[in-house]
Amino acid sequence: MEDQSIIKIFDEKELEQLIKDFQLKCPDVDYISSKHQLDFSSAQSRLSIRLPYCIEYKKDRVIAANFLIIIIHSGEAALAYSEENQIVEHKMVKAYMVRQKQGKSQIKHLKTKGKSKAGSRVRLAGTDHFFEEINEKIAEWDEYFNIERIAISCNKTLQPYLYNRPDAALQKDDQRLLKIPKHIQEANFDNLTHIHNYLISTELKFDNSDKEFINDIISEIDND
Known part of the structure; x- marks a missing residue:
């Protein structure tokens, strides 16, 4: 599990579709609040989505959210302070x-x-x-x-x-x-913007055996 990961920005509609596609393959879903992450599992696969910090997850729906970044x-x-994906x-x-x-x-x-x-x-x-x-x-x-x-x-x-x-x-x-x-490494503006871009992104974590499945889903979303 988690041999590979892909970090990518999806909008709310794309993220909801991504969650639905993952559920079709892995129907058991747990939301891990401490990681803001969805863990999907089935007898054959385990997949995870680290959700962007700019959204709230509620009953298979994603809702835009505001957040702070504190680096000390x-x-x-x-x-x-980040709002609508912008500092x-x-x-x-x-x-x-x-x-x-x-x-x-x-x-x-x-x-x-x-x-x-x-x-x-x-x-x-x-x-x-x-x-x-x-x-x-x-x-x-x-x-x-x-x-x-x-x-x-x-x-x-x-x-x-x-x-x-x-x-x-x-x-x-x-x-x-x-x-x-x-x-x-340092609490400076460059690192602040770098971390902000990372936190508004979605991180997909998966095993090598599911690489083709992940790539197919991303291709479909990109082509819609």
């Missing part, structure tokens, strides 16, 4: 959080060394302001827009600084949160 690294964050608003946030000689964040340093010199206090103040800016923007978008899904990339070391705050715009158990299923 030590000292840099890239945020975006409508975005924000880049930077902070002085990295100890220059060691090249690691002050947060990671404190786990082993504790609070120390004036430079550490400056970096900690920068950290607080960094997450304050992030939370302010998320709260603003959440108030003004109808957000169905939130795609996030934030390592476990930084998560308490996002969620465990008096001004936290999100809770860790927010049902809209979905982990971005890709490694992101």
Whole structure:
């Protein structure tokens, strides 16, 4: 299973047709909410569709949805609000959080060394302001827009600084949160747009034995 995958943008009508075609071959269907994915199975085959984050799946129907992208690294964050498959608003946030000689964040340093010199206090103040800016923007978008899904990339070391705050715009158990299923090297605008394009795409996962079936379906959809 999942020896191969195809990533492609389908509109809502095409995606509904794709789901119906998969069901004809594999009638047993499970929606995995943590992955925003449909798993299809039969005695002979197993197929999966990682749904685009710009849609909601409800009883074999797909409905357009708005979503946020949140990418947080030590000292840099890239945020975006997406509507109708387009980034409508975005924000880049930077902070002085990295100890220059060691090249690691002050947060990671404190786990082993504790609070120390004036430079550490400056970096900690920068950290607080960094997450304050992030939370302010998320709260603003959440108030003004109808957000169905939130795609996030934030390592476990930084998560308490996002969620465990008096001004936290999100809770860790927010049902809209979905982990971005890709490694992101840097939180910059280029990577933000790259990830957005990936998240509005559909990913088909299949075994080699079903390659011909998948190609036939895609050809039919493309020719309609």
